[in-house]
Amino acid sequence: MNALARTFEAAGLTTVVINPMPVWGQRLGTPRTLGVEFPFGHPCGLPGDAALQTRVVRAALDVLAGAAGPAPVVVEFPEPWPGDFDHWKRAWHPPEPSPIVRWLREQAQRRAQEKRADS
Amino acid sequence: MHVLRQRRTGAPESNICSYLWQPGATERISRADALGDRAQSLYGRCMAIDSFKWLPPSLRGFYENMHVPPPDGVPWSPLAKPLREARIALVTTAGLNVRGLEPPFDYEREQREPRWGDPSYRRLPRDVRQEQVQTGHLHINNEDIDRDFNVAIPITRMLELEAQGVVGSLASTNYSFMGYQPDTAEWSARYGPEVARLMKDDAVDGVVMTPV
Numbered sequence: 105m106n107a108l109a110r111t112f113e114a115a116g117l118t119t120v121v122i123n124p125m126p127v128w129g130q131r132l133g134t135p136r137t138l139g140v141e142f143p144f145g146h147p148c149g150l151p152g153d154a155a156l157q158t159r160v161v162r163a164a165l166d167v168l169a170g171a172a173g174p175a176p177v178v179v180e181f182p183e184p185w186p187g188d189f190d191h192w193k194r195a196w197h198p199p200e201p202s203p204i205v206r207w208l209r210e211q212a213q214r215r216a217q218e219k220r221a222d223s
Numbered sequence: 224m225h226v227l228r229q230r231r232t233g234a235p236e237s238n239i240c241s242y243l244w245q246p247g248a249t250e251r252i253s254r255a256d257a258l259g260d261r262a263q264s265l266y267g268r269c270m271a272i273d274s275f276k277w278l279p280p281s282l283r284g285f286y287e288n289m290h291v292p293p294p295d296g297v298p299w300s301p302l303a304k305p306l307r308e309a310r311i312a313l314v315t316t317a318g319l320n321v322r323g324l325e326p327p328f329d330y331e332r333e334q335r336e337p338r339w340g341d342p343s344y345r346r347l348p349r350d351v352r353q354e355q356v357q358t359g360h361l362h363i364n365n366e367d368i369d370r371d372f373n374v375a376i377p378i379t380r381m382l383e384l385e386a387q388g389v390v391g392s393l394a395s396t397n398y399s400f401m402g403y404q405p406d407t408a409e410w411s412a413r414y415g416p417e418v419a420r421l422m423k424d425d426a427v428d429g430v431v432m433t434p435v
Contacts, residue, residue, distance in 0.1 A: 105316050105434035107407040108400065111415030112314075113298040117422060118429040125434075127274035133294025139272040145317070145363035147433040151371035154380065161380045161431065165390065168429045169306040175297035180272050193277055195364060202362045202403070203337035 106132040120168040122147045122160060126178050136171050137178045138164045142185050143196040150186060159183070302429055304391075309428040312394035313347075314418070316402030317368060317375040317435045318360035320345040327359050328401045334361075340401060342409035344418055347397045349378060362403050363435055375435055394427050402434055 106128055109119045113135045123129055124147060126139025140147060140160060149156035163181050171177040185192065201209070275283040302309055318341075320327050328341040347356070356372045358365035368375045381393040398418050404410060422430065 105400075105402060105432055107404075107410050108314065108415045108418075109430075109432055110294075110298055111411055112419050112422070112430050112432075113300050115416065115419035115423065116300050117419060117427060118300050118302040119432060120430075121432040121434065123434055124277070125274040126272055127270060130270075131291045131294075133297040135297055135299055139270070139274070141272045141276060143277045145360075145365070145435045146367060146374050147315075147435060148374050148377045148380070151367045151374050154373070157373050157377050157380050158383070161377050161384065162389070164431050165306055165311070165384070165429075168311075168431065169302050169309070173299055175299045176294075178270065180270065189276075196277060198361060198364055200361075203334050204403075204405075207337040 106134040109134045109136075118168055120164050120171075122164050126180065129178050130176055133176050135175045135177065136167050137176065138167050138181055139178055140181045143187075143192045145196050153186075156183070156186065304428060306390055306429075307388055308391040310392045310394055310426050311381060311390050311429045311431060312422050312425070312427045313376050313378060313381060313397040313431050313433065314400070315376040315398075315433040315435065316400045317363075317365075317433070318358065318401035318403075319347065319368070319372070319376065319399040320357050320359075321347055321351055321355050322357050323355070324348075327357055330359050330361055333403070338405050340403035340405060342400075342404060342407075342414055344414055345399045347376065347378065347399060349382065349393050349395055349397065351378060360401060360403070360435065375433055377431075377433070381431075391428075394422065394425050396421070396425060398422075 105121055109121050110133065113119045120136040120138055121129060121134050122138045122140055124140055124142050124144060126137045128134070129137030129139070142149065148160045160181060163179070167177070167179045171179065275286055278286065318328050325345050328343070328345070330341070333340055353372060358368050373379050376397060376399065378393070378397060381390065384390050385393050400410070400414070
């Protein structure tokens with residue numbers, strides 16, 4: 105998404121990224137970032153919580169229209185995630201491990217087996 | 224009235240801002256100040272938000288120590304008109320498609336080739352309905368987006384802000400990419416410029432982007 109923001113901005117569009125990992129906005133040179141300390145999959149908040157979603161969107165629009173350089177600009181949304189951390193650190197994960205996670209686990213298992221076979 | 228107050232911290236080129244518009248904001252800023260030295264030594268910057276908060280500990284270490292070459296400049300195109308006159312598009316990486324309009328992203332190929340992610344994009348018209356939106360991203364839990372797509376692409380919220388006159392208008396078409404991209408070359412070379420052109424043809428001024 106940071107690469108896309110740079111592409112859009114270079115094409116003359118004004119961009120803001122609502123990012124749960126705002127440090128990447130800084131490190132990758134994203135023009136404007138609104139950092140939200142929200143779990144993955146929920147950049148604008150909880151389902152059905154229109155008030156929170158609106159506050160996030162309005163904050164992002166303020167950054168879009170009001171941020172002054174020098175870029176990269178990172179603005180931090182001040183509200184904490186309204187849910188329980190221990191629940192959400194698990195709840196954002198997909199029900200099945202993603203293909204790359206599955207593949208990495210298989211590789212690790214294979215290496216461990218080879219090591220056992222060698223010894 | 225919201226107040227965007229920029230507060231520069233850390234190195235001169237950094238531009239971390241505090242967003243002060245409601246009670247409680249000052250507490251978080253104190254937390255950033257308290258973290259100060261540690262946050263700056265980790266990231267070179269002072270940030271109150273923990274970017275790795277939701278990751279398993281093993282991945283946190285991987286990302287914190289990942290070497291990223293510094294960007295080659297930062298493009299900057301400030302909004303040329305007031306927000307209340309601006310046309311805004313939404314772009315997410317939630318991997319959404321609209322049933323009956325376009326096929327889903329190629330998640331089957333990603334299952335076969337785990338180090339590949341579909342770099343193309345899908346369109347979401349501004350009058351899209353919840354039941355038309357199809358999810359499938361393999362790296363997040365899609366349940367809440369299935370319930371209310373506004374958590375990932377706040378089309379309904381933007382239509383409300385358009386009706387209130389906060390923004391000029393929401394674009395006629397919004398876009399979804401799929402965020403798992405081990406290599407963003409095709410985004411930068413092909414699909415990004417293509418969507419930028421489509422948005423410019425739609426007279427879009429600003430883009431609110433929502434990675435998941």
